Amino acid sequence: MNSTKTGAYKEFIQMMLLQVYFTYVQALPLIIVSAFSVGLACAFQANLGLALLGQLENLGQILNTIIFREITPLIVTILIVIRSVTAITSEIAMMKVNREIEALEIMGISIENFLIRPRIVAGSISFFCMAITFFAFCTLGFWLWLNNASGVHLSSLLHYFFITIRPTHVIFFTIKTLLIGAFIVYRACHHGMSLSKASFEVPIVTNKSVVECLILGVSLQVAVTSISYLLFDVGI
């Protein structure tokens, strides 16, 4: 029995790492390009407004409140829904059509431990890593525009940012990313498993999954942000 647990645990870890590779590592080019573009666009808008008012020190506040706490989780939610939710739902649905799920069940291999849980854990970890990567490249794009337009140094921008950020911001950012990642992937797996056995249902369940996960991701983001503002006063 113990040797079975060891084997199952190894399979779990292997599957989880594979999923992190698919969800995070393979998405890196997309994350980098979109983060950089968002950073440039935000800097353009922020610089335009703040330069007129002569309040460039507020750039740190914008970087924290808007980009770090709101835009990053929101755009990563969209990216993960576009790339991974579609992939996970259709993969599991096709596994069901091809009787791969049934084969696993007949072999006594736990579907939860072999298919679902590794994907949920990997989804959570990948979402967090994607958010960190997104923020890093977004900051880079943000700074590049500001440096070009107003000669703002990277050290000054980071200085303004670190003045405004509080530990509660980081804690809520972590909770938000881990939670949304796990929930989205859980729902994607659930939709994949909901298919009966016909292949014509695959696009139907994938479509439903994408819509639901997008709504769920945005709703969770709003919920966590509201909790953080209302209950814990993690405001500006």
Place this chain on the structure above:
Amino acid sequence: MKELILKATDLVGRTTQCILGANIPYNFELYAGEVGILFSENESSELGRLIAAQGTIKRGSLKYHTDIGFNETSSTWKQNIGFGFREKGLLSNLSLFENVHLPVNYYNADPTSANLALKDIGVSESLWNKRPHQVSQSIQKLTLLARSIVLAPKLLFLDDPSALLSPTEKKEFYHWIQRQRKKGLAILIATDEIYRAATWGDWYICPRDHVRKDDFKEIFSPEQLDIQAALKKQMNKKDFFDELLSS
């Protein structure tokens, strides 16, 4: 004295596909080293699913040998039951070898057993790293058969095992079945190839009353028995192509 591996008593069950034995309940005993045949009805392959606890028993009982370790709350006992799918069932993102090795890894079994199982069934080593969609259906079928015995189960259920196999592979399969029988596996085969089934099997479950019958003479006419005997003889000798190649 032979060990009783599986006993069905007045068995009526339900799987996702159908209700089994609704009109006539199943009654049979399967002993170690025996090959039982289920002549293909709609529900015969579903009996395998019921044996692998992929359904619910509505009436009667299904008793397993204590070594199988049947346990309603856990699924690890299923490693003692081999299930050979008719088609499909291989994980498409894994190679043939990884497919056979997956249960070995999961149950931490002997790491060489996947190699042995694939070699034993005759899947060429050059194909082991290919994915299921890159090989023919007959190779996929052989891989499914290899996976069904990789954990050295006590009980083996094969769903239409000779379907999709070439005549040469069918002959190989006959010898494979004999080897599994010698190892002491209790084997149940659902098939519609009645003549071939009679060469593999020791007994069959009569579709009329779902009861074990030990003599194939009851269902075969003298002419059919001649065909069956000729087929068995052919299985044990070199075929035309073998003779041609060796000469």
